[in-house]
Amino acid sequence: MPPEIRVEGLSVWYDRHHALKQVSLEVAPGEVLALIGPSGCGKSTFLRTLNRLLEEGGRARISGRVFLGDADIYDAAADIPDLRRRVGMVFQAPNPFPFSIFDNVAYGPRLQGVTDRQALRRIVERSLQQAALWDEVRGKLRRSALTLSGGQQQRLCIARALAVEPEVLLMDEPTASLDPMSTTKIEELVAALRGRYTIVMVTHNLRQAARISDRTAFFAEGTLIEVGPTRQMFTAPLDPRTEQYLTGRYES
Amino acid sequence: MRDWTHGGLARGLLAATALIFLVAGLGLVAALFLGAWRFLGEPSALSNLFGDFWDPLRNRYGVLPFIVGSVVVTLGALVMAVPLALGVAVTLAEQRTAGMKDFAVRALTVLTAVPSVIFGWWGLQMVVPWVRARVGGPGFSLLAAGIVLALMVLPTFSLFFFQSLERVPQSLREGSAALGATPDQTLWRVAFRAAMPGLTNGLLVGVARALGETMAVQMVIGGQTALPSSLTSPGATLTTQIITDMTVFPPGTRGHAVLDIMALLLMLGMYVLVRLAERWGSVS
Amino acid sequence: MKRGMVWHRVAAVLFAIAAAGFALILGSVLWAGLPDLTWHFLASWPNERTGGGGILPELINTGVMVGLTLVITAPLGLAVAVYRREYRMRRAATLNHLRATLLSAPTIVVGLVVYRVAVGWWHWPVSLLTGCLALAVINWPFMVTVAGEALEGVPQGYREASLALGASRWQTIRRVVIPASLAQLVEGLGMAAARLAGESAALIVTAGVNVSRHWSFWAPGETLAVHIWYIRTEGLVLNRDAAAAATGVTLMVLIAVVLWLSRRIARWLE
Numbered sequence: 001m002p003p004e005i006r007v008e009g010l011s012v013w014y015d016r017h018h019a020l021k022q023v024s025l026e027v028a029p030g031e032v033l034a035l036i037g038p039s040g041c042g043k044s045t046f047l048r049t050l051n052r053l054l055e056e057g058g059r060a061r062i063s064g065r066v067f068l069g070d071a072d073i074y075d076a077a078a079d080i081p082d083l084r085r086r087v088g089m090v091f092q093a094p095n096p097f098p099f100s101i102f103d104n105v106a107y108g109p110r111l112q113g114v115t116d117r118q119a120l121r122r123i124v125e126r127s128l129q130q131a132a133l134w135d136e137v138r139g140k141l142r143r144s145a146l147t148l149s150g151g152q153q154q155r156l157c158i159a160r161a162l163a164v165e166p167e168v169l170l171m172d173e174p175t176a177s178l179d180p181m182s183t184t185k186i187e188e189l190v191a192a193l194r195g196r197y198t199i200v201m202v203t204h205n206l207r208q209a210a211r212i213s214d215r216t217a218f219f220a221e222g223t224l225i226e227v228g229p230t231r232q233m234f235t236a237p238l239d240p241r242t243e244q245y246l247t248g249r250y251e252s
Numbered sequence: 253m254r255d256w257t258h259g260g261l262a263r264g265l266l267a268a269t270a271l272i273f274l275v276a277g278l279g280l281v282a283a284l285f286l287g288a289w290r291f292l293g294e295p296s297a298l299s300n301l302f303g304d305f306w307d308p309l310r311n312r313y314g315v316l317p318f319i320v321g322s323v324v325v326t327l328g329a330l331v332m333a334v335p336l337a338l339g340v341a342v343t344l345a346e347q348r349t350a351g352m353k354d355f356a357v358r359a360l361t362v363l364t365a366v367p368s369v370i371f372g373w374w375g376l377q378m379v380v381p382w383v384r385a386r387v388g389g390p391g392f393s394l395l396a397a398g399i400v401l402a403l404m405v406l407p408t409f410s411l412f413f414f415q416s417l418e419r420v421p422q423s424l425r426e427g428s429a430a431l432g433a434t435p436d437q438t439l440w441r442v443a444f445r446a447a448m449p450g451l452t453n454g455l456l457v458g459v460a461r462a463l464g465e466t467m468a469v470q471m472v473i474g475g476q477t478a479l480p481s482s483l484t485s486p487g488a489t490l491t492t493q494i495i496t497d498m499t500v501f502p503p504g505t506r507g508h509a510v511l512d513i514m515a516l517l518l519m520l521g522m523y524v525l526v527r528l529a530e531r532w533g534s535v536s
Numbered sequence: 537m538k539r540g541m542v543w544h545r546v547a548a549v550l551f552a553i554a555a556a557g558f559a560l561i562l563g564s565v566l567w568a569g570l571p572d573l574t575w576h577f578l579a580s581w582p583n584e585r586t587g588g589g590g591i592l593p594e595l596i597n598t599g600v601m602v603g604l605t606l607v608i609t610a611p612l613g614l615a616v617a618v619y620r621r622e623y624r625m626r627r628a629a630t631l632n633h634l635r636a637t638l639l640s641a642p643t644i645v646v647g648l649v650v651y652r653v654a655v656g657w658w659h660w661p662v663s664l665l666t667g668c669l670a671l672a673v674i675n676w677p678f679m680v681t682v683a684g685e686a687l688e689g690v691p692q693g694y695r696e697a698s699l700a701l702g703a704s705r706w707q708t709i710r711r712v713v714i715p716a717s718l719a720q721l722v723e724g725l726g727m728a729a730a731r732l733a734g735e736s737a738a739l740i741v742t743a744g745v746n747v748s749r750h751w752s753f754w755a756p757g758e759t760l761a762v763h764i765w766y767i768r769t770e771g772l773v774l775n776r777d778a779a780a781a782a783t784g785v786t787l788m789v790l791i792a793v794v795l796w797l798s799r800r801i802a803r804w805l806e
């Protein structure tokens with residue numbers, strides 16, 4: 001059973017810019033939560049607080065608490081690499097390493113100390129199958145990942161994330177740069193993963209959110225405006241700003 | 253129409269300049285060949301050349317001691333400078349503010365411009381006495397030369413290494429961190445690996461600089477022409493021997509022809525380094 | 537504490553060692569040289585036999601030789617770089633290999649060849665001008681390199697925009713490409729000046745070490761860098777370490793000022 005995520009009073013500042021304001025939110029185990037909202041409202045920022053990746057950039061200040069299961073991930077004693085192993089992430093732009101396809105997928109397991117070639121092969125094959133890429137790359141695993149198309153690269157990055165067997169999957173507009181065919185494949189993948197992973201997915205594509213998410217959260221200007229079951233959100237939003245956004249009339 | 257002629261003239265001038273550059277560059281090598289020929293044309297020139305004994309008075313022109321000197325001093329400098337430079341590059345690349353990095357690049361650029369004679373002066377002042385105190389003997393030694401040279405090429409290495417680490421996109425580091433890599437793991441498995449062409453290129457440029465350095469080495473190496481017996485014994489390199497003997501052998505003498513051969517060896521080495529850098533170090 | 541930072545710690549230690557090494561070098565030069573660095577030292581003549589005394593002629597020689605060399609090689613280097621980058625040149629790869637090889641050629645090798653050609657064949661004396669010739673040979677590939685990098689920094693879109701407006705290739709180069717790369721060219725020029733000012737090996741054999749008391753381009757001319765080497769290794773004065781260090785400080789200040797100035801001008805041009 002994947003863990004739940006509980007966010008309490010989370011705020012983020014970039015220098016003086018207040019990018020997230022007192023966000024409190026829960027993600028149930030195994031559900032797919034879609035994050036929607038206008039550009040620059042803090043969706044990526046929110047996602048990056050959930051695996052503490054925000055700290056890599058250096059300039060952000062964070063306050064509030066985030067629980068993964070029972071543990072506060074911002075606890076001083078928290079093991080950050082271990083947290084990130086449990087919380088996988090797929091980025092807005094595909095970012096495969098300039099290595100072979102095999103080495104990309106095997107990267108995570110190798111970090112954990114897996115060196116056995118047979119074991120690695122199994123993991124790589126399974127992950128690529130899960131990410132619906134196996135059929136396109138079997139027999140070409142030694143090729144550089146950079147020779148793949150954009151859509152294939154994004155699915156490779158998903159496979160790479162799945163290979164470490166995380167419990168949570170964070171996806172930042174995973175289909176933003178993809179053609180409809182690849183988009184469909186990734187949506188099917190998310191549907192297939194539902195229940196086994198707790199998934200938080202940012203998207204600008206409202207129909208995509210409606211198709212694949214259990215619940216949807218709407219952000220605007222760093223504030224969580226509303227969160228609820230996707231169907232209810234899209235048919236009868238509680239907040240007038242949500243309605244404006246869904247009908248394309250929202251202005252910040 | 254006038255513009256066309258104007259452009260045509262300019263183009264012709266540029267082409268002529270480029271041609272002169274080619275001719276001058278190849279001419280430089282040709283002049284060395286011409287000078288070297290006097291010796292190379294002799295019977296058993298090669299066995300004499302690659303002997304390990306240098307004694308022009310007795311007609312012995314073995315350049316092996318200088319080749320050994322050049323290789324040992326360069327390798328010694330690399331062994332010391334490369335880890336230090338990697339440390340500098342990694343530490344600077346970790347800096348988060350752009351201003352700090354900018355300052356670092358500027359400082360390193362200034363340090364690459366510190367003249368050889370300053371390093372030579374420092375070598376005479378501190379390194380040679382230190383070696384003398386530590387191991388006895390004159391202090392002038394391959395070791396002293398290696399230390400001086402290491403510091404001399406350190407800014408070059410650091411600058412190249414830093415810039416190639418900087419070219420690794422932040423998104424790759426984040427991708428690695430997001431998979432649970434520790435900072436060290438990201439450094440070794442992603443940053444160094446992705447930066448490898450740039451690092452190799454910097455390494456080769458630094459090797460070329462070390463191999464070609466003359467004055468800083470000449471001032472501390474001692475100038476002994478026999479095959480050095482240990483790191484702490486005095487020696488000579490190809491470059492230092494050229495400058496020492498240029499005043500001894502005027503052009504036209506056999507000795508001078510051997511200096512030309514040593515220069516040719518150095519140029520050949522540089523050409524090989526350039527081609528290697530092109531193959532392994534091309535930064536795409 | 538963050539896990540897995542051991543190598544970063546090691547790197548920080550190595551950084552500290554490297555910084556300490558350079559502090560030691562620069563510090564000891566300053567320490568030894570500053571006390572002797574007086575106006576009198578800068579403005580008087582050296583003693584020809586012992587090497588002590590002032591460094592006025594060396595200062596002038598350095599300025600003249602570096603300046604003259606740059607005036608000659610900057611346009612030549614730019615021309616080669618422009619032709620290689622902006623026109624479809626045959627043998628561009630050969631030219632590039634030659635450029636790179638000459639760039640890393642030991643300067644003493646250049647000195648050796650210039651000595652043979654200029655002194656041996658053309659019967660030029662060991663002199664300021666012969667030294668300039670050596671510096672020019674050293675600097676030409678460097679100028680081609682920095683100019684090439686500057687041209688490479690001009691976005692291809694600029695050229696296409698100009699060509700699309702009906703400008704000829706030469707007009708594009710003159711009115712778009714060179715102005716757009718001017719700042720980088722100036723910075724490259726500064727780096728070339730710094731590099732030349734520090735040159736010693738090639739000049740010892742082509743421009744000589746002794747200082748004559750009359751001004752002539754055909755007389756030997758010792759530069760600051762050569763002077764440091766000369767008094768420190770062959771000099772006879774008692775305070776030769778200090779005199780050499782004071783000359784070193786002067787030279788380094790000169791180089792720093794040149795680099796700083798070229799950077800300022802480049803910033804202003806941007």
Ligand SMILES: Nc1ncnc2c1ncn2[C@@H]1O[C@H](COP(=O)(O)OP(=O)(O)OP(=O)(O)O)[C@@H](O)[C@H]1O
Nearest residue numbers: 014017019038039040041042043044045046057059
């Ligand atoms: N590293 C940073 N430094 C400073 N400000 C930042 C940084 N990253 C993001 N911001 C600012 O924080 C705000 C939220 O950014 P964020 O990337 O989270 O938005 P987003 O909702 O993901 O937008 P998009 O839909 O365009 O991806 C924006 O105003 C942005 O300018």
Ligand SMILES: [Mg+2]
Nearest residue numbers: 043044092172
């Ligand atoms: Mg975003």
